Amino acid sequence: MQYKICDCTVIDVENGCALLPHTDVYIRGGKIEKIVPSGENAQADKDEHGRADGYKTVNGAGKFAVPGLVNLHVHLFGTGRPSKALGGGKAQQRLLAFIHTALGRRILAAMVENSARNELLSGVTTLRAVGDLFGSDIALKRKTDAGKGAAAGLRMFVSGMAITAPGGHGAGTFARTAETPEEFEKLVEKNVTEGADFIKICITGGVMDAKKRGEPGEVKMTQAQVSAVCSRAHALGKKVAAHVQSKAGAELAAIGGVDTIEHGAPLTEESVRLLRERKGAQVVTCSPALPCARLPHEVTKLGEAASYNSEVVMQGMIDGAAQAAAAGIAVGIGTDASCPFCTQYNMWREVLWFEKCMNISAAEALYTATLGNARILGVGDETGSIREGKSADILLLEGNPIADLTALRDIDCMFAQGRFISHPKPKRLPAIEAQLDRLTEEL
Ligand SMILES: [Zn+2]
Structure with missing residues (x-):
């Protein structure tokens, strides 16, 4: 037509x-x-x-x-509704056991497709999925690329399962674990064979699975492990995206050769130099940090440590992004959809929050969400x-x-x-929208 x-x-x-x-x-x-x-x-x-x-x-x-908007940081397995299952424990174990069943997998596939459809109807025409369960993102990409299913038209880049060390962010849920550098290389190869477009690793802890103050920044992978992943991935022609929430983690990523620092943290001079040299980028995600830091615990269903950690992560991310931008390193954005309060239709809000938090113009924020993000993905000539x-x-x-x-x-x-x-109309969650609208007004 x-x-x-x-x-x-x-x-x-x-x-x-x-x-x-x-x-x-x-x-x-x-x-x-x-x-x-x-x-x-x-x-x-x-x-x-x-x-x-x-x-x-x-x-x-x-x-x-x-x-069309480009969302650089998405997980497709969730809706953004706060849930106890995201915090680990028995609820999570029960859910994971269910997803392993044949019925569970069918439901997961449908959920992932619904999420992608919602992203599309909210104006996201390109997305990068940075860690989903059991290859559900890879299967959906194949279907979508063939012009089939509810998300047809959406351009997808997928990592499949993330990779981390035992006890790392996402371990046992959306991440597989390895210990020796050789084992890490094998996981990289496995992911690429399964159809991953790039490799996602989790270098530091995360807000969702942290049990105490300061844990999101704790480095969980060694330098040798990060370097092994990057060199194997690069040899196979794949980029590496790394979950990082502390200065130490960012330096490990930069030295190891990571291409994009996800979330981010303040950078050392060495990190800045290395990232600039390899034309790396930082991908900011305001969407998970602000609600977890600022909404009441009864609403977020997260503990006190999570809100403290979120506030620290938020500030570090903004500081790191400002440093990166000042040094000429690309800064992109994504929603971290599936985290509590990170729905599959609020990329527009990430753009607005990025504008407010970084104190930049609407034009700069819009550029970041479109051509800036596309260039970080390597598709700036296409979209x-x-x-x-x-x-x-x-x-x-x-x-x-x-x-x-x-x-x-x-x-x-x-x-x-x-x-x-x-008239695209994503399925919105009214209770979440009310909370997010309140937060937005306060910015
Ligand atoms: Zn994420």
């Missing part, structure tokens, strides 16, 4: 988010065929009856066209901006997001690799 978006205002993220009013965007074969001032090609496009020539018209008058020849990943909005990023919340219509979706 060919489409023509008539008379919209294109936001050019390649050019400081400049507005191009009264623009027609032609879409053919999943790509942006041409971008012209409105009416310029009106004659050429009409057949002898005066009808637009084979293009289905989408009225863009008064609307703003932005590139991330509205340019002729690129994939037709476009959101049409009622309001101007540069004036207020909240305009990204409700999408009038969208294209994902040229597939048209009219």
